[in-house]
Amino acid sequence: MPILFQDKTKGKMLCLQFDRCKGCELCIEICPKKILEKSTKLNRNAQYPPVMKSDTQCTFCRMCEYVCPDFSIYVVNLEVA
Amino acid sequence: MSVDIYNYDLKPGKKTLIGNAAMVEGALAAGCRFFAGYPITPQNDVPERMSVRLPQLKGRFIQMEDEIGSISAVIGASFAGLKAMTSTSGPGFSLMQESLSWAACVEVPIVVCDVQRSGPGSGIVSLPHQSDIIQAQYGGNGEYKVIAYAPASCQELFDFTFEAFNDAEKWRIPVIVFSDAWLGHVREQVIIPTLEEINEKIIPRKPMPDEIKGWVPFSKKVNDEIVVPNAVPTIGYDSFPDWLPSVSHNPTGFPTEDSLVSYKMIEAICDKILKNEDKICKTKSYYLDDADIAIVTYGFPSRPALAAVRQARKEGIKVGLLRLLTVWPFPTKIMHELSEKVKKIIDVEINWGQMLIWMKANVADNTQIHFIPQISKLHEPKEILSKIKEVA
Amino acid sequence: MSLGDIKGEADLPEHPLVANKVIYLAKLFGGVKSLFCRGCGYGAIAQWIGNIFYEDKLDIHKYPIINGVGCYTMIPIIMPGKILMNLHGRGLAVATGIKMANPELKPIIIAGDGDLLSIGTNHFIHAARRNLDCVCLLLHNLTFGMTGGQVAPTAQLGQIASTARHGYMQEMIDAVELAKVAGATYITRCTTAQPIQFMKYFRKALKHKGFALIDVVSQCVTYFGRHNKMAEPVEVFNWIRKNTVSIKQAKSMSKEDLKKKFVTGEFLEIQKPTLMSEYLKLIEKSQEVK
Numbered sequence A: 001m002p003i004l005f006q007d008k009t010k011g012k013m014l015c016l017q018f019d020r021c022k023g024c025e026l027c028i029e030i031c032p033k034k035i036l037e038k039s040t041k042l043n044r045n046a047q048y049p050p051v052m053k054s055d056t057q058c059t060f061c062r063m064c065e066y067v068c069p070d071f072s073i074y075v076v077n078l079e080v081a
Numbered sequence B: 001m002s003v004d005i006y007n008y009d010l011k012p013g014k015k016t017l018i019g020n021a022a023m024v025e026g027a028l029a030a031g032c033r034f035f036a037g038y039p040i041t042p043q044n045d046v047p048e049r050m051s052v053r054l055p056q057l058k059g060r061f062i063q064m065e066d067e068i069g070s071i072s073a074v075i076g077a078s079f080a081g082l083k084a085m086t087s088t089s090g091p092g093f094s095l096m097q098e099s100l101s102w103a104a105c106v107e108v109p110i111v112v113c114d115v116q117r118s119g120p121g122s123g124i125v126s127l128p129h130q131s132d133i134i135q136a137q138y139g140g141n142g143e144y145k146v147i148a149y150a151p152a153s154c155q156e157l158f159d160f161t162f163e164a165f166n167d168a169e170k171w172r173i174p175v176i177v178f179s180d181a182w183l184g185h186v187r188e189q190v191i192i193p194t195l196e197e198i199n200e201k202i203i204p205r206k207p208m209p210d211e212i213k214g215w216v217p218f219s220k221k222v223n224d225e226i227v228v229p230n231a232v233p234t235i236g237y238d239s240f241p242d243w244l245p246s247v248s249h250n251p252t253g254f255p256t257e258d259s260l261v262s263y264k265m266i267e268a269i270c271d272k273i274l275k276n277e278d279k280i281c282k283t284k285s286y287y288l289d290d291a292d293i294a295i296v297t298y299g300f301p302s303r304p305a306l307a308a309v310r311q312a313r314k315e316g317i318k319v320g321l322l323r324l325l326t327v328w329p330f331p332t333k334i335m336h337e338l339s340e341k342v343k344k345i346i347d348v349e350i351n352w353g354q355m356l357i358w359m360k361a362n363v364a365d366n367t368q369i370h371f372i373p374q375i376s377k378l379h380e381p382k383e384i385l386s387k388i389k390e391v392a
Numbered sequence C: 001m002s003l004g005d006i007k008g009e010a011d012l013p014e015h016p017l018v019a020n021k022v023i024y025l026a027k028l029f030g031g032v033k034s035l036f037c038r039g040c041g042y043g044a045i046a047q048w049i050g051n052i053f054y055e056d057k058l059d060i061h062k063y064p065i066i067n068g069v070g071c072y073t074m075i076p077i078i079m080p081g082k083i084l085m086n087l088h089g090r091g092l093a094v095a096t097g098i099k100m101a102n103p104e105l106k107p108i109i110i111a112g113d114g115d116l117l118s119i120g121t122n123h124f125i126h127a128a129r130r131n132l133d134c135v136c137l138l139l140h141n142l143t144f145g146m147t148g149g150q151v152a153p154t155a156q157l158g159q160i161a162s163t164a165r166h167g168y169m170q171e172m173i174d175a176v177e178l179a180k181v182a183g184a185t186y187i188t189r190c191t192t193a194q195p196i197q198f199m200k201y202f203r204k205a206l207k208h209k210g211f212a213l214i215d216v217v218s219q220c221v222t223y224f225g226r227h228n229k230m231a232e233p234v235e236v237f238n239w240i241r242k243n244t245v246s247i248k249q250a251k252s253m254s255k256e257d258l259k260k261k262f263v264t265g266e267f268l269e270i271q272k273p274t275l276m277s278e279y280l281k282l283i284e285k286s287q288e289v290k
Helices: A026-030 A063-067 B019-029 B045-056 B067-079 B090-095 B097-105 B133-138 B154-171 B195-201 B259-274 B302-314 B332-341 B355-361 B381-391 C024-029 C042-055 C071-078 C091-101 C113-119 C121-129 C175-182 C195-207 C221-227 C233-242 C247-251 C275-289
Strands: A003-007 A012-016 A036-038 A050-052 A073-077 B013-018 B032-037 B060-063 B083-088 B110-116 B147-149 B174-180 B187-192 B220-222 B225-227 B283-286 B293-297 B319-324 B326-328 B344-348 B368-372 C065-067 C083-085 C108-112 C134-140 C186-191 C211-217 C244-246 C262-269
Touching: A003 A050, A026 A036, A026 A063, A026 C233, A063 A073, A063 C042, A063 C195, B013 B019, B013 B154, B019 B032, B019 B045, B019 B110, B019 B154, B019 B174, B019 B187, B032 B045, B032 B067, B032 C091, B045 B060, B045 C275, B060 C091, B067 B083, B067 B090, B067 B097, B067 B110, B067 C091, B067 C121, B083 B154, B090 B097, B090 B110, B090 B133, B097 B174, B097 B259, B110 B154, B133 B147, B133 B174, B133 B326, B147 B154, B154 B174, B154 B187, B154 B195, B220 B259, B225 B259, B293 B302, B293 B332, B293 B381, B302 B319, B302 B381, B344 B355, B344 B381, B355 B368, B368 B381, C024 C071, C042 C071, C042 C134, C042 C195, C065 C071, C065 C091, C071 C083, C071 C108, C091 C108, C091 C113, C091 C121, C091 C134, C091 C275, C108 C113, C113 C121, C113 C134, C113 C175, C121 C134, C121 C175, C121 C211, C134 C195, C175 C186, C175 C211, C175 C262, C186 C195, C195 C211, C221 C233, C233 C244, C244 C247, C247 C262
Parallel strands: B032 B060, B032 B083, B083 B110, B110 B174, B147 B174, B293 B319, B293 B344, B344 B368, C065 C083, C065 C108, C108 C134, C134 C211, C186 C211, C244 C262
Antiparallel strands: A003 A012, A012 A073, A036 A050, B013 B187, B147 B326, B220 B225, B283 B319, C186 C262
């Protein structure tokens, strides 16, 4: 759940801090490839964080990271893990 | 920063200056290198002289768009490392009150000169009136204590403005220097000290403490005593905290919504001045050793009061004079001691009774307090003399 | 402030600005807590500024941030740098004092619509007129958020607010036009849906010598959105995106249509002598006349 997507060839992964998300859906709205959707699992803030749609690829454009107000969804390099 | 703090180039010796000019030269001698002001009668000589002298000493002068802009720029410049001052009169002083309250909360050293004029409202621009005395202490929102000086001659305008900058650095507080419309334009001899004499007395601006580890930027209580930090947090140095809020904060600068932290902050800001009254208050007494009656006054009326006291002594009346050189903090202990020696006190002020209230609150029981009010003009010695004879 | 509910998964790498202790709260407590409403635009703007400080390795001593009073008062906990908070509306006057005292500093002023265009308009006009060398960020959310959604002078005609329940009856004030007339030298506008443009304008503004204004239109969901029938963050966000036009598109639109739109782009970029460059010449001149 926390690691939404990883691509070893590009060396990056998309992470989500599940319990920090406030469910505002701005990342789902702004994603240019429309690969995120609202999950059905509640987090500790009583909100529904995003989850990847099946059979989709993230291009690591970071638009979701930029628009998130809560530092909850972000791209990191694989060596950091 | 290419600003030479210790270069002061007026030749030492005797010089004839008007009151406002003496105030400017005293500030420059103390190391003031930033001035922001707005024109208002009767202090226009101050920004006019500063606009010529400050560029000569590599300082900064700016005429801002209003008084609130002036005092905000002064606070910014003080945080950026320069000793800074502004000057205004009654109506402008009222506009600056919120910013003075902010300056007291964040403990930034600044000097504000108030060349008072008759009020309220727009009043009379060219007549004297000691109208802003209570406002200096209680004008801004919230609770804080300031230091205020009340000079009575051009030499004192020079010396007290110099002391005001030293007090601001030492106690990290806004300091106010009172003058008035007539005192600002009196032309008298001022003795300019030598550079060695200035350097002996000056308290220089210190942007970094000696030991940064464990240093906090604001005052706090340590073992029943308020410890005032020995440096000013300056932008560009490590002494400046990561966040310096204008809201109530704890000594490290972190903001708070807790009533206990707020209590400690008010205790630190107020007690650092109130508990050190002995070190800060300055008074001067004349003929008080065997006096039965005492005149208590401050500022310009001290001069006719002294003339009246001398005349009364020639006529055999045992009267003395206590001059308050610092009006705030009010010298409660000295006032109380005086009231135990003399049983009759005469208050001489050019207003309807501002320090009168404080005197009445701080004297021993059975002390008679009399009052000679005057508005928009200086008391005459014969007026004070006739009151002394009436009371005696 | 209790941080007891900060939790990340044990093996999940942290956000780069938090992991590298770039932001204030991470430096103090090792974590992050957002105090902003669900969907507020300000958290994102703080992150963009933090990214620029971190990626360009800016010297925090050289760029003091002068923060006003409003919802963005809490921005300092999620930003890097040295931050001085001022009274409501007086940020530009404080920045004038700081810049004159130490010309090597370049202040970044963060102000809201009430701070800059209501109580502080006088200081805004004069700072732009003097071409003070600083970066002025206007966080524009068409309302007074912190005090509960009162109407702001940047609200459009007819919008609802808690002090204008039947619709605002006054024309709005345009910060870009005001800055142009006052004499600013680098004027831009963008929205919270345009992070790449913001970062480009901000980097340019840091290098520009003169008064740089960046007007960022952001979404206020809790007050502006709910009063104007847009209760979800996505609705307000999309409303802003739908009404955004570029400068080129705006040229072919009528004035009436433009009143409801946000025109974004770079409006002006010129060079003029700044306040301190002229003042330093005055200091030179005064040395000779002595």
